Amino acid sequence: MTQAEIKLCSLLLQEHFGEIVEKIGVHLIRTGSQPLRVIAHDTGTSLDQVKKALCVLIQHNLVIYQVHKRGVVEYEAQCSRVLRMLRYPRYIYTAKTLYSDTGELIVEELLLNGKMTMSAVVKKVADRLTETMEDGKTMDYAEVSNTFVRLADTHFVQRCPWVPATENSDPGPLPPAPILVISEKDMYLVPKLSLIGKGKRRRSSDEDAAGEPKAKRPKHNTDNKEPIPDDGIYWQANLDRFHQHFRDQAIVSAVANRMDQIFRSLPVGYNISKQVLDQYLTLLADDPLEFVGKSGDSGGGMYVINLHKALGSLATATLESVVQERFGSRCARIFRLVLQKKHLEQKQVEDFAMIPAKEAKDMLYKMLSGNFISLQEIPKTPDHAPSRTFYLYTVNILSAARMLLHRCYKSIANLIERRQFETKENKRLLEKSQRVEAIIASMQATGAEDAQLQEIEEMITVPERQQLETLKRNVNKLDASEIQVDETIFLLESYIESTMKRQ
Amino acid sequence: MAGNKGRGRAAYTFNIEAVGFGRGEKLPDVVLKPPPLFPDTDYKPVPLKAGEGEDYMLALKQELRETMKRMPYYIETPEEKQDIERYSKRYMKVYKEEWIPDWRRLPREMMPRKKCKKAGPKSEKAKDTGKGTSLTNTADVLKKIEELEKRGDGEKSDEENEEKEGSKEKSKEGDEEEDDDAAEQEEYDEEEQEEENDYINSYFEDGDDFGADSDDNMDEATY
Numbered sequence: 001m002t003q004a005e006i007k008l009c010s011l012l013l014q015e016h017f018g019e020i021v022e023k024i025g026v027h028l029i030r031t032g033s034q035p036l037r038v039i040a041h042d043t044g045t046s047l048d049q050v051k052k053a054l055c056v057l058i059q060h061n062l063v064i065y066q067v068h069k070r071g072v073v074e075y076e077a078q079c080s081r082v083l084r085m086l087r088y089p090r091y092i093y094t095a096k097t098l099y100s101d102t103g104e105l106i107v108e109e110l111l112l113n114g115k116m117t118m119s120a121v122v123k124k125v126a127d128r129l130t131e132t133m134e135d136g137k138t139m140d141y142a143e144v145s146n147t148f149v150r151l152a153d154t155h156f157v158q159r160c161p162w163v164p165a166t167e168n169s170d171p172g173p174l175p176p177a178p179i180l181v182i183s184e185k186d187m188y189l190v191p192k193l194s195l196i197g198k199g200k201r202r203r204s205s206d207e208d209a210a211g212e213p214k215a216k217r218p219k220h221n222t223d224n225k226e227p228i229p230d231d232g233i234y235w236q237a238n239l240d241r242f243h244q245h246f247r248d249q250a251i252v253s254a255v256a257n258r259m260d261q262i263f264r265s266l267p268v269g270y271n272i273s274k275q276v277l278d279q280y281l282t283l284l285a286d287d288p289l290e291f292v293g294k295s296g297d298s299g300g301g302m303y304v305i306n307l308h309k310a311l312g313s314l315a316t317a318t319l320e321s322v323v324q325e326r327f328g329s330r331c332a333r334i335f336r337l338v339l340q341k342k343h344l345e346q347k348q349v350e351d352f353a354m355i356p357a358k359e360a361k362d363m364l365y366k367m368l369s370g371n372f373i374s375l376q377e378i379p380k381t382p383d384h385a386p387s388r389t390f391y392l393y394t395v396n397i398l399s400a401a402r403m404l405l406h407r408c409y410k411s412i413a414n415l416i417e418r419r420q421f422e423t424k425e426n427k428r429l430l431e432k433s434q435r436v437e438a439i440i441a442s443m444q445a446t447g448a449e450d451a452q453l454q455e456i457e458e459m460i461t462v463p464e465r466q467q468l469e470t471l472k473r474n475v476n477k478l479d480a481s482e483i484q485v486d487e488t489i490f491l492l493e494s495y496i497e498s499t500m501k502r503q
Numbered sequence: 504m505a506g507n508k509g510r511g512r513a514a515y516t517f518n519i520e521a522v523g524f525g526r527g528e529k530l531p532d533v534v535l536k537p538p539p540l541f542p543d544t545d546y547k548p549v550p551l552k553a554g555e556g557e558d559y560m561l562a563l564k565q566e567l568r569e570t571m572k573r574m575p576y577y578i579e580t581p582e583e584k585q586d587i588e589r590y591s592k593r594y595m596k597v598y599k600e601e602w603i604p605d606w607r608r609l610p611r612e613m614m615p616r617k618k619c620k621k622a623g624p625k626s627e628k629a630k631d632t633g634k635g636t637s638l639t640n641t642a643d644v645l646k647k648i649e650e651l652e653k654r655g656d657g658e659k660s661d662e663e664n665e666e667k668e669g670s671k672e673k674s675k676e677g678d679e680e681e682d683d684d685a686a687e688q689e690e691y692d693e694e695e696q697e698e699e700n701d702y703i704n705s706y707f708e709d710g711d712d713f714g715a716d717s718d719d720n721m722d723e724a725t726y
Contacts, residue, residue, distance in 0.1 A: 016571045018578045036612055049578075051613050055604045056576045065610055073610040089563040093556060112567070112574060163607055177610030232607065325549055480551050480561050 001029055001079045004409040009082040011416045016085060017056055020045065024053040028063060028077035035072050060114035061236060071176045084239055086412065086486045091242050095156065102147040105129065107156070107237055115160050115234040118148060122195050130199030138198040149190050155241045158187045160234040191230045247494055251310045254317075255284065308498045315401050315495035318488060322404060323372055330355060331363045335372065335395070343376060343392040364393060371403045398499055405492040412485050419478040426471050433468055436460055575602035 001009075009029055014022040027043050028034060034042075040050045054075060057063035062082055065075050088111050096104035105125040110116060116124075122144045129139040151157045161180035259280070316339065324332035334353050338344050344352070350360045367373040378390040423430070436459050443453060460468075551557075571577060606614055 015568065017576055019580045020578045021576075048615060051615060052578060055609065055613055056578065058609065059576065059604060067610075073612060088567060089560040092563055092567075093560050096559075108567075112570065114576075176612065178608060180608065232605070234605075234608075325546060326544075328546060475565075476561060477551065479564050480557060483557070483560055483564065484552060 002406060002409070004406055004413060005079060005083065006030060008409050008413045008416075009079055011413055011420075012082055012085045013062075015416070017053075020049050021053045021056050024050055025057055025062065025077055025082065028075060029079045029082070033066070033074040033076040035074050039075065065177055067177050067179070073177045083409075083489075086482065087239075087242075087490070089483060090246070090486070091237060091239070094242060094245060095151075098156075099147055099151060102129065102144055103151060106144070106148055106151060110157060110235060110237045115236045117228060117230050117233055118145075118191065118235055119193060119195060119228055119230055121235065122148060123197070123199075126197070126199030127201075128199070130201050138201070141195040141197045141199075145193070145195050152188045152190050152235075155188055155238055157235050158238040158241075159189065160236050162232055162234065191233055193229050243490070243494070246490055247307075247311070250314055250491065251305070251307075254310070254314060258284075308502060311491075311495040311498045312397065314491050316397060318491055319372065319395075319397070319400055319404060323367065326370070327363065327366055330359070331367060334360065334363055335367060338373060338393050339395045343394045345390065345392055349393060368393075372400050374399070398496065401492050401496055405489060405496065408485050408489045408492070412482055412489075415478050415482050415485070419475055422471060422474055422478070426467065429464060429467060430471075432464075433460055573599065575600050 006026060006029055010022055010026045013025045017025075023043055023045065024039060027039060031042070036047070036050060036054070039045075039054075040047045043050070045053075054063060057077070058065065058075075061078070063075050063077050065073050067073050091111065092104055092108045095107035099106075102125065105128055106121055109121050109124050122141050125144050126139045126141050129144070130137070133139065148157070159182060161182035163178040164181055320332060320336060320339075323335045330353075334349060334355065337349065337353050341348075341352070346361065346364070349355075349364060350357050353360060355363070364373065368375065372395070373393050374396050376392045376394050377384075378392060379385075380388045380390065436456060440453060440456055443456065604613070
């Protein structure tokens with residue numbers, strides 16, 4: 001794992017789980033697989049805290065364990081899974097677009113908790129939805145269950161591996177750790193549950209009791225007295241399925257853009273008849289993007305989507321766009337030229353691009369030092385004498401994509417750090433504004449006059465308000481940037497993964 | 504490759520024209536220091552995407568950040584004492600739900616061990632009822648070590664203490680492994696019955712106990 005990835009993982013873990021979990025998590029990412037005591041010793045953390053941290057990390061599918069010989073259990077962190085935490089908003093939003101609010105909350109609960117039983121999810125989501133409904137209305141468990149089943153059928157949620165039930169009553173010495181298994185056919189099998197009930201609204205009396213120590217409450221409240229019907233059957237969000245969806249979305253929107261261009265240049269009507277569809281498909285197949293290929297004529301023509309090529313085109317487009325925005329449109333022209341012609345000499349670049357030699361040289365070197373373009377040496381003589389060697393400029397898409405991906409990780413780490421800095425700088429002001437809001441809220445609840453409320457509001461001066469506004473704007477911008485950079489990360493990672501699979 | 508400098512004359516080993524400099528042309532200045540940390544960019548960045556989806560995701564992201572801080576998975580580090588104790592802090596303290604992992608899915612070593620003294624006699628009882636005579640040796644060793652400890656740390660040198668601690672730990676470990684085999688059920692019940700918030704107790708919520716527990720003889724990592 002590169003330093004940039006480790007740094008980003010550290011920031012993400014710390015923001016979501018606190019410093020202790022971050023310390024343990026980053027240590028495991030750096031060192032690989034380790035047993036419990038070694039982790040405690042190397043990080044200088046107490047055994048108790050290491051255990052807690054590992055429990056949290058395992059619950060969230062960020063760390064896995066394996067039993068090695070002599071009963072030693074080793075823990076391993078999944079760095080790439082940690083990086084997926086950046087994408088949580090996108091997963092949740094996608095669930096919303098596909099399965100509306102119910103689906104959105106189901107996925108959100110699963111992501112927030114790592115794994116949950118179906119009954120727990122249904123109950124929690126029903127409660128949450130009920131909160132948002134009008135007084136007197138409640139959300140039925142059945143409706144939430146239905147959405148859950150649909151999510152399972154379309155593979156957006158999947159079952160976690162579990163401990164197989166052992167046949168023998170006394171297996172002898174218990175293993176140090178359970179071996180979790182799952183089979184393909186069981187992964188999306190929804191247990192037969194009859195969840196009957198409705199969501200409950202959180203009563204205001206509960207809210208008042210928030211300040212009291214709840215530790216004195218009995219461990220099992222009345223709800224938990226009933227046996228959980230699907231005990232031990234845990235579900236998690238299936239991130240790969242979401243990725244498939246994103247990939248399809250990206251390809252469709254890229255083609256749609258393309259279609260618009262073609263659409264404008266053709267005189268067609270608005271109803272798509274079979275003939276027109278044929279025309280479109282032929283156009284797509286002939287399109288230099290090579291997203292769609294024709295693989296035979298059976299059934300009037302078989303068309304196939306070439307996923308790898310599509311991802312490659314998307315990655316290339318990303319690279320081109322980055323070159324354009326960083327170095328200017330003339331550089332972008334040179335870049336596209338080299339991309340198209342595969343290998344070009346210095347002189348040829350100048351000629352084809354129609355750019356004066358000095359500027360062309362300057363631009364090429366800028367791109368070279370940025371690792372977007374590389375040099376290929378072709379010796380004319382066996383002694384590789386530089387004066388008798390061809391030096392050709394070329395674009396190696398895979399390595400350029402890797403470089404850009406690495407840069408994206410650095411960018412997001414910088415964005416997060418800056419956001420944390422901004423928040424920390426204004427900590428005092430933020431706390432003050434939170435206190436004022438709390439006071440206003442409590443006063444409103446007990447019925448206060450407008451004049452009094454105004455007085456409290458004025459505790460925050462006008463320049464302070466402006467400062468808060470600026471802070472909010474900046475934080476929003478930084479957050480939005482993180483989300484957008486993650487989109488680029490997704491494209492590049494998909495392309496790199498697809499390329500590596502073919503090798 | 505031994506590069507002969509041409510007896511005082513500057514000559515390039517490669518064709519300078521291939522790189523793009525004309526003959527006799529002035530070469531660019533040598534770079535003497537690292538590039539600036541925040542260089543000026545000629546081209547300003549493109550504005551961010553804006554739209555319904557993006558706005559929603561932004562709100563989601565910020566909400567998630569806040570929510571995660573309130574979940575039981577967020578383990579607080581004990582804070583240093585604040586300079587002024589704020590009255591309103593008491594009313595803003597967020598109640599954190601308890602979380603107990605499903606122990607069936609985790610390695611056995613993950614379960615918190617009761618190291619405090621009050622559990623001592625109980626676990627010993629469990630030990631006695633649960634096993635046979637094979638542990639008399641280890642029990643003896645434990646007793647001996649306890650006696651030695653009672654004699655006082657000051658009388659022994661550090662090394663000896665460490666040795667004893669080391670061996671005590673080893674035997675304790677051996678004890679615990681076998682303890683678990685035979686008496687795991689009992690231990691678990693014990694924990695359930697002992698206090699209502701048994702597991703939660705060892706998840707400290709205030710910073711008071713931090714550092715006071717010296718768990719597991721961290722001096723040497725014997726494993």
